[in-house]
Amino acid sequence: MSTIPEAQTEAVIKEKAKSLFFQKGFLNATTQEIADEAGVNRALIHYYFRSRDQLMDTLLEEAVNEKREKARAVLSSALPFREKISLYIDIVVEYGLKYPFLENFIITETARNPEKVKVLCQTKIKSSDLIRKDLEEEIAKGRLLPITAEHFVINLISLCNYPLLAKTVLQNMHGMSDTAYRKFLQDRKEIIYHAIFHEPLPRITRKEEHPHHPKPAKQ
Amino acid sequence: MSTIPEAQTEAVIKEKAKSLFFQKGFLNATTQEIADEAGVNRALIHYYFRSRDQLMDTLLEEAVNEKREKARAVLSSALPFREKISLYIDIVVEYGLKYPFLENFIITETARNPEKVKVLCQTKIKSSDLIRKDLEEEIAKGRLLPITAEHFVINLISLCNYPLLAKTVLQNMHGMSDTAYRKFLQDRKEIIYHAIFHEPLPRITRKEEHPHHPKPAKQ
DNA sequence: GTTTCGTTTAACAATTTTGTTAAACATAAA
DNA sequence: TTTATGTTTAACAAAATTGTTAAACGAAAC
Known part of the structure; x- marks a missing residue:
């Protein structure tokens, strides 16, 4: 049917563009540079994504969704509050290590195109809403100094x-x-936990702890 | 001697470019857009700054120096430690309100041109060095949980x-x-102080407190 | 008034960058 | 082998962007 069907050119372009933007931090990369990075002809970028702007939109949307899903997965789990936050820190920092410029990309693109934020955020479950109940309970029990969920998350x-x-x-x-x-x-993982809760990370440091597999529990 | 000498075209261009980059967040602004913003002919940008890159360098350097000086002025003052930090928060937030995209600009430009950082930072007095003594004293007196100066500042x-x-x-x-x-x-001014020191801001909120005039004290 | 000199402008040139297209290509089906 | 279809390429066109230059301009000095 197609040439090199297993190569999945479209996916390669996206992957390499992500690498260029999110890892190397070259936020002004041209279509030619993206094509070079992906090892394909520049016209293929237009073939698959129509225009540079649409490629950028796709990347932005996928990046935001990926981050959102990560946050949602941890924060809406059944874990104890502080476990959740600890895990959240771990995941965000690890993710940040992989894509150091992702946040920068999101911020720059949304600044360039503020109406794009509305599309990205309209269905968004705010992280602050996910932890509000937990947080208020902690505060009520006197285990945490009063703070709004919004400021806590920020x-x-x-x-x-x-x-x-x-x-x-x-x-x-x-x-x-x-x-x-x-x-x-x-190191900052512990520092952050400490700054948030004013106490050391509980028990063992959790460097390898976050699950890549579905949790065994189900019943 | 010159046309409209009091207009100071060079300063106007820099000012309007700053507005465009640091306030409006248009990090990819072209020379034409900068010229339009400043209400001058595009060629003047080359007349005064030779090239777009050199204009960017000038803006970047001035912005970094300005921020550095602000930080240095507060953190190396003779105020008590917590007063210093409180003032620092106040100034940084106020400055950030004026130039919301300045940090973003610094980060993007340095990512585009990593060797530029070396020039900017080589003579830099690190903020962490300015507060190290104070911080260690606070920790020694048991008024603050242990933390390195670097992590504290970050x-x-x-x-x-x-x-x-x-x-x-x-x-x-x-x-x-x-x-x-x-x-x-x-609101965040207080929240930040609270997150850093694990206690409320002392006494009155200090919204109008930071001095725009030289301090009366001298002798 | 004219000269001088720094400033400003419009027009031009060169380069970069995006987007299009027709032809070449490769694979699977006929 | 031929045909059909989706993919890839090179070449082209158009637009945007940067940088240059010669001429125009305007105030101050002569």
């Missing part, structure tokens, strides 16, 4: 995401190698 | 800056008008 994502956004600056300012920077972010 | 600037970076997204997600967003950031 504190959390600020602490997780800013060091990713500022990667280049931080790395140079503190003379960190790439491995040193990774270590730095690993 | 927590602080993360909490201050991320909500500015994510302005467009946050505003749309929570359906905030511009005034509601300003109010939200005002």
